[in-house]
Amino acid sequence: MKTTCPFSAMADEISNICSGTFQKIQSDGTYRRTFHAALLANVAGELEIFPSIPDHYRLGLFLEAKKYPVTARFSSSLFANENYPDARGMALKIHHVSGAVCDDAPEGEHTIVTINQPTFIAQDAEDMLAYMRKMDGVKALSPLNIAPPTYTFPSLNPAKARWGFVKAMLYTLSQYFQRRDLAQYHYYSISPYRLGESAMKYEFRPASQPVGKGRTLRERLHSHLLQAPLEFDFFIQPKTLETDLVDNLFQVWQSPTHLVGRLTFPVQDFLQAALFEAGEQLSYNPWYCLEAHEPLGSINALRREVYKNSALRRGSY
């Protein structure tokens, strides 16, 4: 028996705001992604799962030591103009995985969607809806209107302020000023996913020397991948502490992380490859994944419908 998602009314309202405000029709009559429409690179790679994983984490993607082909999409979250501070995304499609997948997900595929910061702009689904309501009707996104003061400070009571939003924004700014190299960012799932009876987060840490040159993020990644492979250590952070909460994306978990594998993008000319264009048709949905690592928490519940509707509108579902 299928149950109705308790967040579906919220997801519907957010999807409506997305279509009216964020996912506008382009001059050529097409639609692009609602968020992360600004493509930086579509890249082919490989995810290796190491043999040395503790037995109690040996399930789902981590069941056996193996190498999986990966399709990755690097993106900017809101702005095509790179001179604006913005979060950068790395979305992974891991192919040829075995095991049951979530309802409606394609067989053999496991998705991991990350950005280069550990916390989000909304703590939970209610916060996300509050944020989207404040943004509803904005004509053109700019760094000046993405932080509505009444979202940050819903009342004069400082205890009610969304300090987590301020923290996430400051983190984006700090990344922007510190380094502008996709090869050198840490990428976090931010939201949790099932791991047995508990939850985990995913994290990728850079494991290559910075060798890319160029004016833009794309040019630097392109130059890096023409000269050397790009590597990231793959960590999971199983929730082992009571104080780490599943439904609070303002919080940085304190549970220890475990190295479980390595993500490698071999030397390639991604601007020449067909994947660069074809990748835009792909749909990276966190719910296209193994049931063993089903997305958890209220924000992830919203994402199920919102990503699907966004992909449907742009004809990629």
Ligand code: HEM
């Ligand atoms: C844990 C927090 C989140 C992270 C790490 C995240 C990250 C990402 C990334 C990396 C992409 C680009 C995927 C691609 O390259 O195709 C993306 C797309 C998108 N995100 Fe999120 N996101 C988060 C939360 C949300 C929330 C709360 C919503 C709305 C409820 C949302 C709505 C979307 C939509 C609509 C797309 C475009 C999907 C498509 O058209 O294929 N995201 N997100």
